[in-house]
Amino acid sequence: MRKIMVANPKGGCGKSTLAIHIASWFARHDEIVYLGDLDRQQSSRHWLAARPGHLAPIRYWEISEEAFQMPPKNCNFAILDTPAGLHGKRLKEALNAVDKVLVPVSSSRFDMLATREFFEELAATKAVRKERVDIGVVGMRVDVRTHAFVQLLEFLERFDLPVVTCIAQSQRYLQAADTGLTLFDNDSNSTAMDIQWRPLLNWLVSRH
Template sequence: MAVIAVINRKGGSGKSTLATHLAAYCATNGMAVMLGDVDRQQSTRTWLRQREKRQPPQRSPIVGWAVDPKNVLRPPAGITRVILDTPGGMRGFDLARVVMFADAVLMPVCNSVFDRESAAECFAELMTLPRVASGRCKVAAVGMRLDARTKAAEVLAAWANQHKLPFVGVLRESQAYVRCVEQGLTLFDLPSAQVQADMVQWKPILEWLAPMLQAAQPAAAAPVRPQSTPTMRPVSSRTNGLAPAGRSTVRDERPSQSDHAQPGVAEPRQRRDAAHRVGGLFAWLPIPRFLQRKPAPDAFAGSAL
């Protein structure tokens, strides 16, 4: 399951616009996608309600999800892509927990000194996280609401190059985005003749995301090893769904000797990495456990909690 997180500490940077368009792109191409709203303002939930009224033809449904520690839902079977819209001001433990689930982070950045400075600080913190530093979670910036008559795109590209932040594209300032979002639509729902210029701008962004999105096809079930199923202690309702910050449930990610001893049973390393970073991590924000990817059988210690 591919997880794409849209992150920027500064409010009004275009996170919800970018997240809804990515979800609609997945739906347009027949991908089973869930749009997760980590932002307490629930902007994408409003957009989804408008979309239900419009019922775009020939589109796969977008499953919505909002953070609610008292309402743990189960996703429909077959969800393979998740787009996360995150709140402004995310940092520290909250930022690290989201990144531990993400395969890619897109950072929308507007062209002002305030936006660039905020984005630079956020990127610097992201680079301190092991998952980003090791390259397992890719990070890139997208220029948002740029006026084509100015040199805003060049300024942002130079800024990104200075900070060694991949800069994968720009989206122009256009009322088409505003009108679409208000109706629960995106540019991907409109006739291609009407949005030809905008689709040219989306192409490099989607090409950068393609390896993550295309690699999210459901994998064949691996043989089950004959051992007891690991257990987890349910999170107490008194903690409001929050897990203690200093306690990790993830064991060593190195393959065990038993994995090497049984050809055909051991999963590829990248699949094992994805399984290991799932367990117990969505209990923090609180994020419902239905977003947890299926862990490997030895992913948790029976008494880790």
């Protein structure tokens, strides 16, 4: 079983978008996928509730702040979406339950500042120091033509962490999410999608 957490204390950086896309990708490839949501706003859970029944099933991983339950044993991929502001005891608890952490970062200055502190907190936790979890960074909502993108790459270079991929800004992520879909449900064969997502999906199944 692969247990993957998507985390960054900054709201709006793309955690839920990443979580639902990863879930739908593996579900489409006949894996048993559970999606958990630690966020009170329950974006991922609402998305799941809106998901059309004929699509590859994604099961809900019942989990709450009070009772941190592991996903069922039959699960192949457990994906955990997390809230803004996750840190301290709750972050440690979540880190103890997963093998991989994905950190989406957008090129906004505020995102970068919040992320720097988060990287520092991650580096200080036992799970990361003992190399029990792998951390991967995802540039999110990027526009490669902008100076902001260059600044994001320069910022990320300062940390000893892999930048697994960069996902372009596209209105289609918004539109899909409203209807319980992901972009993989619409055009999983698109070359642009493949170039952006493939390195991330490969990283998620690699052993550490």
